[in-house]
Amino acid sequence: MRAANHSPLLAVAVLVALLAALPVASVGLNIFVGGTSATWSHLAQTVLPEYIVNSLLLCLGVGLGVALVGVTTAWLTAMHDFPGRRIFEWALVLPLAMPAYVMAYVYTDFLQFVGPVQSALRETFGWQHGDYWFPDIRTLPGAILMFVCVLYPYVYLLARAAFLERASGMLEAARTLGMGPWRAFFAVSLPLSRPAIAAGIALALMETLADYGTVAYFAVNTFTTGIYRAWFSLGDRVAAAQLAAMLLSFVLFLLMVERISRGRARYHNTTGRNRPLAGARLGRPAATLAVVVCAMPLVLGFVLPAALLLKMALTEGDAQFGARFLTLSRNSFLLAGITAGIGVLLALLMAYGARLSKSTLASGLNRLVGLGYAVPGAVIAVGVLIPVTRFDTWLAGQWEQWFGSNPGLLLTGGIAALIYAYLVRFLAVALHTVESSLAKITPNMDDAARCLGLGQGETLRRVHAPMLRGSLFTAGLLVFVDVMKELPATLVMRPFNFDTLATQTYTLASDERLAEASTASLAIVVVGLLPLIALSRQVSRARK
Known part of the structure; x- marks a missing residue:
């Protein structure tokens, strides 16, 4: 059991927790540094x-x-x-x-x-x-x-x-x-x-x-x-x-x-x-x-x-329904899909690491990451842009010294920084879902897998992951829908000429083109219904 207490997944949890806390720390530091x-x-x-x-x-x-x-x-x-x-x-x-x-x-x-x-x-x-x-x-x-x-x-x-x-x-x-x-x-x-x-x-x-x-x-x-x-x-x-x-x-x-x-x-x-x-x-x-x-x-x-x-x-x-609508849907689904996939993977690693470690540090790190959902998207956007822009500028300068060409802003010029902000905001949703389901699996199964010669990685892949398949899908779906609906962070951090269904809805409605905003709005609502259908079924069975 001593080896389990020093799981390498604990290092992953520390890194993720530090990255999740960076935007909030950046906001706080700029108050004192900037005057x-x-x-x-x-x-x-x-x-x-x-x-x-x-x-x-x-x-x-x-x-x-x-x-x-x-x-x-x-x-x-x-x-x-x-x-x-x-x-x-x-x-x-x-x-x-x-x-x-x-x-x-x-x-x-x-x-x-x-x-x-x-x-x-x-x-x-x-x-x-x-x-x-x-x-x-x-x-x-x-x-x-x-x-x-x-x-x-x-x-x-x-x-x-x-x-x-x-x-x-x-x-x-x-x-x-x-x-x-x-x-x-x-x-x-x-x-x-x-x-x-x-x-x-x-x-x-x-x-x-x-x-x-x-x-x-x-x-x-x-x-x-x-x-x-x-x-x-x-x-x-x-x-x-x-x-x-x-x-x-x-x-x-x-x-x-x-x-x-x-x-x-x-x-x-x-x-x-x-x-x-x-x-x-x-x-x-x-x-x-x-x-x-x-x-x-x-x-x-x-x-x-x-x-x-x-x-x-x-x-x-x-009037923009057609190729433009397909582009907006592609952008929205791309952002939501990548964020959901990374979020579920990180949530699984952190939840499993806390299960193996059985330490207050691991559970405390998970709680720290969980606080991200309580932070508004606008705060996270500001907190991400300040350090990431500085790092991006430094990286571009180093790249120019090494290769003789300026690549521009690699992170903030694309969708990487935006996905980072989404993960800080919504990783808590996936983590809570995975933790709740993982807690229902008896530790005896871990002991049985260890007796059969399976390591930690094999136990996760062959024992826990199949049993968590439904919960992992639910966690990914919840993150997917939250990203589709997120507006403040997307407005602040999206790359130039990169719109989503949410930003298109806001832009058209702000211009009083409400009818043109209807299709993008309806698409967001339809996607949002998917997890609610499963939730509604659980609610209807609660009395049984």
Whole structure:
């Protein structure tokens, strides 16, 4: 067992962890190395307060919204029986396939002055311009609504699992003590599920802070839009790094708040009965209300925007559909495929290395890599570009000395740096999936393989890899979809004249060419449905 504790895979984990931590360290170092620039002073005096206030209001609104929608729908589908419940159980996760920026473009077209809603109102009531008031979707409340519609499934999934796992024994005990359904929910179920709900809210808020397309299109100034503006419009990497550091501090603050708020409280289920309760049958009025409550987020978050995208793609069409669309799809699939392949390989090596090492160092390195998912894409993009550009410049100079020709920027001029940023951001998704599946394989199989004379590499190739085939595919698919949807890092780091479906959607929508953006948007949504189909099947089987 001593040889296993010094697995060479531990060196791989150290290297990957250092590369994953480099972007965040680069952002932090540039604050102190670069000093205070004139750009930063200008930003601090003019727009920085707006960035802070808008980011706080976004977090507050989205946090309350996803908690309300996610917990309500989770409680209804987990603990009650009403018509359509089995459909809602899995369908309520579908909005995760709809990127928030795509949702923003669709609803802007749907609710604008010349859109179908306002046009129908004018035709029905004979109104003219100025005769009525209609809310403007391109505002801060509109952005909050977009995020709530697509991010509530994070809370729904975790809260529903918690309700199902911890419901039966303690709820029955509460009912024997005379508690009604509402009192039992607030006194028993909700406190027990608080860690899961808080984790879902934290995930939703991190996605909110990482977003660029929605807030930029709605002209809501946040840290993400400020980073992009400082880097490209003002050309100041120090100011961009300082804004990125502030955004990163927001994310870390979110991760700390809930843990501190819990204090010494614990939320364990001490009963031995963990079998879920049979859903309580609702009467007709309550069942109708439950159907409406579950249908609204599903319709607003997926059904309506998907139908509008399909209608625009089929009726108005995309003038660039054809060779241009195939090029965009090729670029997107190339980036996503390479990142998914490398990500799954690294995740497998790191997870297997931690299994062999059985040391706190290995598990700590995996946790360090796992933090990358909490870092917004804009922060990672800035953190990658600063050191990689310097290394690229040095490498080009050395190349010119050695071979007498200047090759240009080898890393930042291609897709290598962009793939590196994707791996820093999404390797955690693959690592968590592989670790969870690898933990289910008994260590006795490792001992049996060793007794048969198999080394560590042969054991991984011939024993573990075949058993992990399904999990490796799932991990690759999750990374693939995340890369397809990623916008901030792609906008900042893509090579010149290299567009993807996500950047094309953003560019066309920014130019108010929403119909032309429909095909690229629809393609992103369709690809995003693939992992959700498997996830939906698992959700529908959770009660069995």
